[in-house]
Amino acid sequence: MGLYRTDAIVLGHRNIGEADRILTLFSPVKGKIHAVARGVRRPRNHLLGGTQLFTYSNFLIMESRNLDNISQCEIKESFHKIRANLEHMAYGLYFAEMLRASTPIEDKNQELFRFFLKTLYFLQEWGDLELLSRIYEIKLMAIQGFAPEIFHCVSCGEKLSGKMRFSPALGGVLCAQCLKKDTKAVDVSREAVAALRIFIKKPYRELISLDLQENVKKQLKNALYPFILHHLDRKLKTIEFIDDINCLKVQTGMTGGK
Numbered sequence: 001m002g003l004y005r006t007d008a009i010v011l012g013h014r015n016i017g018e019a020d021r022i023l024t025l026f027s028p029v030k031g032k033i034h035a036v037a038r039g040v041r042r043p044r045n046h047l048l049g050g051t052q053l054f055t056y057s058n059f060l061i062m063e064s065r066n067l068d069n070i071s072q073c074e075i076k077e078s079f080h081k082i083r084a085n086l087e088h089m090a091y092g093l094y095f096a097e098m099l100r101a102s103t104p105i106e107d108k109n110q111e112l113f114r115f116f117l118k119t120l121y122f123l124q125e126w127g128d129l130e131l132l133s134r135i136y137e138i139k140l141m142a143i144q145g146f147a148p149e150i151f152h153c154v155s156c157g158e159k160l161s162g163k164m165r166f167s168p169a170l171g172g173v174l175c176a177q178c179l180k181k182d183t184k185a186v187d188v189s190r191e192a193v194a195a196l197r198i199f200i201k202k203p204y205r206e207l208i209s210l211d212l213q214e215n216v217k218k219q220l221k222n223a224l225y226p227f228i229l230h231h232l233d234r235k236l237k238t239i240e241f242i243d244d245i246n247c248l249k250v251q252t253g254m255t256g257g258k
């Protein structure tokens with residue numbers, strides 16, 4: 001047991017006792033870890049800034065038999081723009097929950113760390129957050145080793161043509177001949193499948209100005225969300241928060257985060 005230093009992003013936190021806070025951190029060298037910031041909720045505590053959600057810091061951590069202790073932290077990027085906007089915050093929580101649910105404790109994955117950090121930078125600037133969510137979902141699943149089959153039929157392996165459906169359970173697109181292989185498969189148009197392909201292939205910066213038709217976006221949501229739930233094998237609590245915010249937007253006539 002000893003001291004170690006690591007960069008990490010705060011994925012979640014929970015207050016305990018009078019002044020402590022347990023953090024779920026995501027580190028490029030340690031993966032997902034839990035650590036406690038003791039006394040952090042007391043006035044003028046030097047750790048407070050670094051324990052806020054999504055903050056990216058360099059931490060000095062003391063190993064302990066039970067829960068590691070945070071001794072110091074130096075903020076590299078606070079991502080305050082995400083926390084300052086309810087809609088951005090809701091999507092940030094959704095992204096973090098999906099990451100936590102798909103990552104075991106102390107499973108180091110530098111590619112996943114770089115991807116999540118990049119996602120937070122883009123989340124601050126992105127206009128259509130529903131579209132960003134679809135891109136994040138498929139990229140995350142691909143990095144975690146669950147990329148859906150979207151180039152050939154997931155059942156027979158033939159080239160896709162004609163009517164297609166997406167099967168969350170089988171993990172990909174079914175061709176016209178195989179539609180019956182999964183009665184719960186959802187309709188996807190040629191445009192929706194083309195969108196999935198570019199989400200996988202292209203980096204965020206080339207997708208930020210992408211404009212898709214509403215019906216295509218709806219199909220992508222209907223396909224990807226059940227696909228993720230199938231792999232995570234649990235419901236995501238934050239999705240209700242996002243639905244509530246989207247309902248509120250419709251009721252109040254808000255037009256999105258642009």
Ligand SMILES: [Zn+2]
Binds near residue numbers: 153155158
């Ligand atoms: Zn087929």
